[in-house]
Amino acid sequence: MARILILGAGFGGLELATELSEQLGEGHEVTVIDKGEGFVFGYSKLDLMFRGRSVEEVRLPYADFVKPGVTLLRETVTAIDAEAKRVTTDAGVHEADYLVIALGADFDLEATPGMTEVGTEFYSVAGAEKLARIIPTFAAGRALIGVCGAPFKCPPAPSECALLLDDELRRRGVRDACEIAFVIPFGSPVPPSPETSAALRAEFEQRGIELITGRRIASLDPGRGVAVLDDDSEQPYDLFLGVPKHRAPEVVIASGITEDGYVPVDPATLATRVPGVYAVGDVATAGVPKAGVFAEGAARIVAQHLLAALAGGAEPARHLGQGTCYIEFGEGRIGSVDIDFLSGPERTGVFNPPSPEQMALKEKFGSDRRARWFDR
């Protein structure tokens, strides 16, 4: 009986554990460790901020993740010894034959001077909840949506935030008293897809949202209400909606297996440099964007490797870095981009314009995963 230890029950960990349960049943010992109470889809943060949803409504409790052969423990990982495949948590020590790190990306607020003091980011659940209370009070002035560093999760999300904020201000009849500006370090809103970027740019132009590309927020000066960009230019704000700089969780960095803030892996297999240790999702540098759909795809490849090792399963496929990201265009419209990063010589991103069909597909994206992972 092999012991497989999965750290993190997000997109990557949940999919891997589900796949192993389906394929291995109770034949092996699969343990998943997560410190949270439940899983929250990344995009639910926009529902908290702009649709009056509560955390209780959007959180899928881990108590409902029940899979044969899988134990989910609610513990905080405090140390990882990758070579020994030994993990320490606030509740004890776990040893494994195979270790999969799926702890996601964390936020490094300190990396952007002034960010902690300003305290309005929308990438954590707590941050989105806080902004959900602030946004309804914003009725005049300049809102600045600002990205503090790349890579960051779900590259279209700050564009979505700008468009949904525009909707919200129009709904309240205060849009004319407000400005919206958006700073992104990329040359375009969604670099792998010129068509998607063009559609978003057209939307920003039509709505009078100012787009500043190729720049990141370097620091914030709340005293003056100014964001300083990485070229020393300044952008004033009355309301700052930030995407903090990301990096792997501290416990992963302390384990010594990261480079430039993340765990390097073989993009085809998700193997780390330590035999029997894999990393999937946002915690890894795998040549794909940081998004749930890629974490999931990577998890399925790791499942194939584990099945091949434990049950003589078929030759594992290569990780192709393919997935669809849905994008809110405001006014209830949803489009998407089909990303393919690793299958061919070129990275591609095919745009699917907003349509009722795309909206139904996004709904299905959420409901399929709720059903598969949480039986809801």
Ligand SMILES: Cc1cc2nc3c(=O)[nH]c(=O)nc-3n(C[C@H](O)[C@H](O)[C@H](O)COP(=O)(O)OP(=O)(O)OC[C@H]3O[C@@H](n4cnc5c(N)ncnc54)[C@H](O)[C@@H]3O)c2cc1C
């Ligand atoms: C606003 C927004 C919108 C988004 N929209 C989309 C979208 O439409 N589509 C899409 O595909 N992606 C989207 N994303 C991105 C997506 O949420 C992430 O890329 C995805 O969650 C990454 O999956 P993961 O498994 O790598 O990590 P996560 O899902 O972040 O899971 C990591 C888990 O590890 C746990 N953990 C961390 N540290 C510890 C520790 N020390 N001990 C125990 N547990 C720990 C955490 O509690 C967490 O549950 C969005 C993100 C944001 C912020």
